[in-house]
Amino acid sequence: MSAKGLFEKVWTIVTHVPEGQVVTYGQIAVLLGNPRAARTVGWALHSTPDLLDIPWHRVINSAGRISTDCGEHSPTVQRQLLEQEGIVFDARDRVDLDRFQWRPPLELIESILGE
């Protein structure tokens, strides 16, 4: 069960994002120690096996906007899921990151990186 690729680490992290909070692609990249791999994080989520059942909708971009645009993971669905959790979008369809961005406990990150 060792940590294989970056993809699996991304999925593991997203699994821990609590309801009512969000993370950004870039933030996940930083947590993983690859601050410039934000695009790769996005790609990892694009190829998320649905059977993993991870809260993919809690990942948005650094502007506080929804980037999703593929199949069942549509922007509309993602927004609805987030609003159901109490997350608020402003008039420009943005989430206030100061208010809703997740600040993961350091020990959680260490345990994920050290798997």
Add this chain to the structure above:
DNA sequence: ACGGTGACGAGAT
């Protein structure tokens, strides 16, 4: 093995 690809992001205009 190697290059195209993408749910990004920061800086420039």
Add this chain to the structure above:
DNA sequence: TATCTCGCCACCG
């Protein structure tokens, strides 16, 4: 503030 541009890098055929 809204767009546009370009660099980024793990995957997979």
